[in-house]
Amino acid sequence: MPKWFMPFAALTAVMFTASPLLIANADYESTMGLVQKVFYYYLPAAWVFLISAIVCGVASARFLVSGSPRQDRLAYAAAELTVLFGAIVLVTGPLWARKAWGVWWQWDVRLTSSLMGWMVAWAYLLVRKYGGPGSDKLAAGLALFGAANVPFIYISVNYWRTIHPATSVVPTLPVDMGTALWFCVACFILLFVLLLRLRVHLEEQRTKLDALFLSLDE
């Protein structure tokens, strides 16, 4: 592991421990009360979810072009983190939506495209796990198509929704961009970088081990 890893890990741990204090001390939002506090973890998780999906798509495209195993490991690690952070978003999102819109789920553009992106990441992992030999390329192809699909999902869901307007008009949410929020964003981005590095490292070790096994056979 690189030298920076442990200090950064310690810093992230301290920051995450401190984050509830900051969140608790932040201003109460008048209409939503306590539920609004979910927002401080929800939004950073959503951003990291998006970042890791982009990392996975870009790394997959580069893997297809160059065939470099490094890009493949990066894409694999990013796909796993996309599923992880996507799960956080899709659990905390409905909690927030229930209070803000009165329903758990809305077929809104962002919700639908997040769900589809999350499903593509799941499909990626399923292919990697159960695809057998050659599944790395297969998964990379899937990620590429998934990335190309994003604008189309966005447009199609948008039109589908605007033609049949939702019964409850989604209120514009008051966004309090306070210190607590930016602190949590920093926490989540640090966590993402650390987990990504750790996961890539694990995959590197696995490759090394495989190579050693192969050389033992010869």
Next chain:
Amino acid sequence: MFARTAWLVLRKDLTVEVRSLEIAYTTLFFAVACVLVFAFALVKEGKAPEDGAAGILWIAIAFAGTLALGRTFERERQSETLRALLMAPADRPAIYVGKLLGIVALLCGTEIVLVPLVAFLFQAPLFRHPFWLAVVLVCGTVGFATVGTLFSAMLVRARSRDVLLPVLLYPITVPVIIAGVRATATLLEPDAELALVRFWVALLLALDVVFLTLALWTFEPLMTD
């Protein structure tokens, strides 16, 4: 040369299919069974829910399409004929296009039976705008089959290909399904807004172009060992 290779692959597939009719019959039967299940589930007091027919038509196409895709490439897997095909001194993209055309032909054939069946069972006025319905169906089928052919070709060597195909295919083809269902539902309305249908068709065409470009570009690297 490209067109000739594609035509030869298409002709080979059609010849094999015409001799046994295995995929055509099973796909068609499955699609009809699908429509019946939905009819039992959704039709209440003799009436289908609003937009139901459009959704059921597309679900049947998507499910039957998955079955046909899996079966077509399963056939190529026996005796490793796909490997032989790929080893032939021919353009890989041309082989892909030949396979794609075969699947599209098969699915269009299924749709010719499915559309009257859905119209009949759900009292849906599907034939009010036959031209636009045909355009929507063809564009949607091409979009679905473009991704499907590529993925099922890649999955030929994978272990659990039967389950992985729908797992990969459905999340990716969501925009095709949305656009297809919405366009068909618009056509079913008493005074259909053709401008809206044109928008969905344009979206489907754009999707077809993007998917086809990506598939032609990735087929070569993806099918190399």
